[in-house]
Amino acid sequence: MENKNLREEIIRRSGVNPLKCMRCGKCSGTCPAYDEMEYHPHQFVYMVETGDIEPLMNSKSLYKCLTCFACVDRCPRGVEPAKLIESVRLSVIRQQGNNHLNTDTIPDIIDEEMPQQAIVTALRKYNK
Amino acid sequence: MQRIGVFVCWCGSNIAGTVDVQAVAEALKTEPGVVFSTNYQYMCSQAGQDIMKQAIKEHNLTGVVVCSCSPRMHETTFRKTAAAAGLNPYMVEIANIREQCSWVHKDMPTGTEKAIILGKAAIAKVNLNTPLTPGESPVTKRALVIGGGIAGIQTALDIADAGFEVDIVEKKPTIGGKMAQIDKTFPTLDCAACILTPKMVDVAQNEKIRIFSYAEVTDVKGFVGNFTATIKKKARYVKEDVCTGCGICTEKCPQKKVPNEFNLGMDNRRAVYIPFAQAVPKVATIDPDHCTMLKTGKCGVCAKVCTAGAIDYTQKDEFIEENYGAIVVATGYNPISMDKFDEFAYNQSKDVITSLEYERLMNAAGPTAGKLLRPSDGKHPHTIVFVQCVGSRCSACDEKGKEYCSKICCMYTAKHAMLTRDKYPDTDVYVFYIDVRTPGKSFDEFYRRAVEDYGVHYIKGMVGKVMPEGDQLKVRASDLLANKQINIDADLVVLAAAIEPDKSARPLATMLTASMDTNDFFTEAHPKLRPVESPTAGVFLSGACQGPRDIPETVAQAGAAASKVIGLLAKDKLTCNPCVASSNEIMCNGCSSCANVCPYGAITYVEKEFRQPDRTTLVRRVASVNEAVCQGCGCCTVVCPSGAMDLKGFANNQIMSEVDAICK
């Protein structure tokens, strides 16, 4: 039941309807970060659709997505997988106790190893 | 005052079970106009009908009310019975006391009460009924087929076979359509030209068929049985009846750099040209956009070399008006433009082509004489990637593609892949698919042969990007079953482009008042039961103008459309539905409100002379309804501000009296 809520939450927040997916795999065919990922964009959409979300939240794949939006641009069904991935990422962040980052502290904690996407996401989220 | 007979049916126990039929008949006896009332077990039976006939004669009835089942069930039956007894069939009204009363209500008093009210409403209506006579209109025994592809050709041949005259209007210089461009046909792999060109010759030689090639329909007026079409014969600057089709002009013309549309621009033709060797009619055409003589007045080579003297630079567009009884739309399809699909690099590399272009590359009469050579450098490709569903099955909000499945791509891609592997075993052929859809006779077997016998690599997944690099194409795609991203260095990429209706279809639909769906495919009158008729009477549909379809289906539909046309043309007169709108000319002020809402264009305006009280005459513009065109929806009656427009059989006062009877 909790999982179902999580699924609804992710779908609502991203504005993506995973049921629109016709499983053509064009998102994965176009993804530049494909090889870095454990779960690939088309799997992402399918796993959210079936509510199998925990493995996604625990996967490093989340942070391998560059948010280049190639998948969003090319998806023939207008599913927008990148938005879904971003939404799952937010679920992870919020699970960790809401806004525990301060904008001013971000420059201090940036380190070389941190994925670019994490920084962008953090800024987008907290720079308001 | 009418003399009305009321007949209450028991329908066995169907009605009598919940409605006290005796009481209904009794109650209705005292209604105004009713002179006779009875009930019987089965009114629709022979005995029941005899009771009705006898009563009509005995009591001199002028109207009949049958309280029985739905009028959708037995209205025609009772109208025929009344007619047999000498009564106008439109003086019969049905009160539906079965489907809408006895079957949906449970207890006797309620059912009986409602049945009486429904009976009263029907009596109130019959009191205002007037005898109606269906009009008749003559039928012009000639058909017009718009489009000269395989659909149009087959329809025309079938109609001509039945002995009726047919005109084909084709906008290109030759008939043949898309099928003439195709190399082989699935799933039998017989050569398209071998089965199409004999049919084209049949058309040319058939005395009943006239071909208007290089022509367009610019206007259609009239209605079923009586259409008048204006056909614009574009100037081809060659006298059609003089040209022998020898082709010498097409060899001597100095303007050599005109993209050849028959080969989809993959090679060049001259400014004067015959599209292909088997063209029908085999007549040269001068392309005014490229001819130096027509543009600058300096050349005239073709006129000099033509021994028949067929070249005429002064020719003008010609407009022909012709009458038809039926029109068949066979405008066909085109592949969609690949311009918006940047990811497949169609505009960046000559080696990314559409399937129809590939078809020309494989064709012995094509730009490479049937040798598979890359368009860019003329080399033999070794790795070929086919991409399916390009622009098909997109979401509704996707502006690049179409929402529907284009239906034919799976099969022609299997055909291309198979033929390529058969002719060139040194090639690697990859087909990227989402689903392989092969519902058709011997279709799936065909696809399996491509995989099993010919070793075509079918990969479930979609190509994400094609990147031209050097003389190669880097194809990045996903393999969903292996859960891998794969990169292929391809020599040639073939896109199975979605198909869309021809651009000429939309204006044509407006001319014909035929309806279209959101994709510009023509809509059929009924998707199951009337699949080859358009909702507009007298307009029929043949081939891919109605939806994506392959050749066997197109030919089957063409035959079906032809049989419908023959059925129509075989009649000398058409009986019209008498329940049509009619305008009271005294009240009409000629405001055009009704004509604006009429979906059939049945209302026109005429100038009429009216005598004034002071004996002068006044000419006024009044609405006039064409009874053969009007289908009787009644939309015009509501918009008429002066109340001049009324609908026969469902008149304002009739419906109003029904309302009154119910609300009493």
Next chain:
Amino acid sequence: MQIENKKPLIVAFCCNWCSYAGADLAGNNRLNYPAEVKIIRVPCSCRVNPMFILRAFQRGADGVILCGCHPGDCHYTSGNYYTRRRMALLFSMLDYLGIERDRTRVEWVSAAEGAKFAATMNDFVEKVTALGENKRLEDLRCKK
């Protein structure tokens, strides 16, 4: 004030091609709906002149429902689009006159939707019954 226990009177206009057939289907499937509903057959929902509806209210109807083919499915191609616009205007005028919105309705019922027809009628009659008698537009001169 005395509470009237009178059953409401409902006039239903059904287009010949879809809704009337839908009503027939409800009958074929024996789907019950209140006997207060009396159906008048019209060729198309666009045949229904707003006058008919006003007349029904004037004569004491308590609710009027208009059923047609689904948008896009009209037998006459576009008739129900006119219905939709006309009725939107008429109903807002009736609203202005103080006729409750629940007394009028346009519903799309196809020939295959017998169950929808019955459900619609049950719901409509229930709503109209809750509103009680229509007194505002009823013309007492029409009463016998």
